[in-house]
Amino acid sequence: MTVTDDWESSLRGADIVVEASRLDKPRPLLKTAWIKKGAFVVPYGTMSAVELSLTDIMDKLVVDDWGQCKGGMFGSLRAHVEAGKLSEATLYGELGEIVCGRKKGRTGADETILFWHRGLSLSDIALGHAMLEKAARKGIGQRLRYA
Secondary structure, eight states, X not given: OOOOSSHHHHHTTOSEEEEOOOOSSOOOXXXXXXXXXXXXXXXXXXXXXXXXXXXXXXXXXXXXXXXXXXXXXXSTTHHHHHTTSSSTTTOOEEHHHHHTTSSOOOOSTTOOEEEEOOOOHHHHHHHHHHHHHHHXXXXXXXXXXXX
């Protein structure tokens, strides 16, 4: 990891880009030109910090759940959905389709992929379960009284 003073020097040429800003309104802080061919990009904020052209350079657009992504007023790619840049026609697939083998994940080092993770409750449940098991193995944590 390298600490930088600005977004560009930390993102330009990176293999993995996770945008996790906390904006109060959409503002394009992550420039499409900074994304190298073959990068894996995850826009994560509630308000968009990416340029509308970001989806134009992607070889694959993947989401966790298209039904959740296509609706609602929030999300880092909301403007892309509204502009038709991310739609059922442009979507490569959902994460579950890749995990179960129905669709291929990365097929080459030069493939630029965007993954929009809106968050599934199933992910929260799986993570919580894994954390509880790890705590039990390590003998740490405490039981909280639930009233």
